[in-house]
Amino acid sequence: MPINLSVKDVPDELADALRNRARANHRSLQGELMAMIEAHVKQRPFRARELLNEIRALGVVTTGEAVHMVREDRDRR
Secondary structure, eight states: OOOOOOOOOOOHHHHHHHHHHHHHHOOOOHHHHHHHHHHEEEHOOHHHHHHHHHHHHHTOHHHHHHHHHHOOOOOOO
């Protein structure tokens, strides 16, 4: 069963920023707050393939570096 939440004593500048964000996202203030809560509270599954694709798209190459770092760490023991 859904419940109602309320936030009291929101500073004017924060309320204005939320209204602006809602307007920019074509949502009501209620809709924007719900979207923000869902984005920060809901657990999202970890998607390793998506992360790997993002890393590759950035052009990050660390394979050789990682091997070198692991070997250095082993040699220090």
